[in-house]
Amino acid sequence: MFRFTIRDVLWLTVLVAVLTAWWLSHRQQAADAVTRMASLTAKYNQLKANHHALTMAAKSKGDRHRREIGRPSDDYHNGAIAITSPS
Numbered sequence: 001m002f003r004f005t006i007r008d009v010l011w012l013t014v015l016v017a018v019l020t021a022w023w024l025s026h027r028q029q030a031a032d033a034v035t036r037m038a039s040l041t042a043k044y045n046q047l048k049a050n051h052h053a054l055t056m057a058a059k060s061k062g063d064r065h066r067r068e069i070g071r072p073s074d075d076y077h078n079g080a081i082a083i084t085s086p087s
Helices: 006-069 074-078
Strands: none
């Protein structure tokens, strides 16, 4: 028959406590990761929708601008023409 000392039982208790603490921490981190991923996915989808809406609005405004005054010159797009305020 096996004979256990009090020291053996204490070591076993410490080992079980450490493993249980690790397991609980690991489980909590996994749950936090799932929550963070869901939050980031929702933020990404919102930003993607905002980007699409702004792109469509800019395209619509650019199309209207081209129809009204014609296509801006290449100098305007390249930044060669600077707008200054009157002094």
